[in-house]
Amino acid sequence: MMQIKFLFAFLAVLTIVLVMVAHETSAYDCLSGKFSGPCWAWDGEQCRRxxxxxGHVSGHCSASLKCWCEGC
Structure with missing residues (x-):
């Protein structure tokens, strides 16, 4: 029983840390205002440009097919 409680506590802490890290990295990205349509892998150069x-540092296409600018 003690092992299950420890496992749940560990998973809860791990989840909190992962959410904080994801929020911290996404806080510096914003959607491009100029890119239109889906951002496929082969559109990466256009997204970056x-x-x-x-006025951002760079850009990349995401798995959700959006162009995200870095350094916002």
Whole structure:
């Protein structure tokens, strides 16, 4: 029984840490205002270029097919 409680406590702490890390990294990204349509892997260069034109550091396509600018 003690092992199950320890496992749940460990998983809870791990979940909190992962959520904090995900929030911290996403706090510096924002959606591109110029990129339109889905951002496929082969659109990465266009996404990066548009983000730089918008004044951001760089950009990348996400798994959700959106162009995210870095350094917002």
């Amino acid at each position: 548009l983000c730089i034109e918008e």
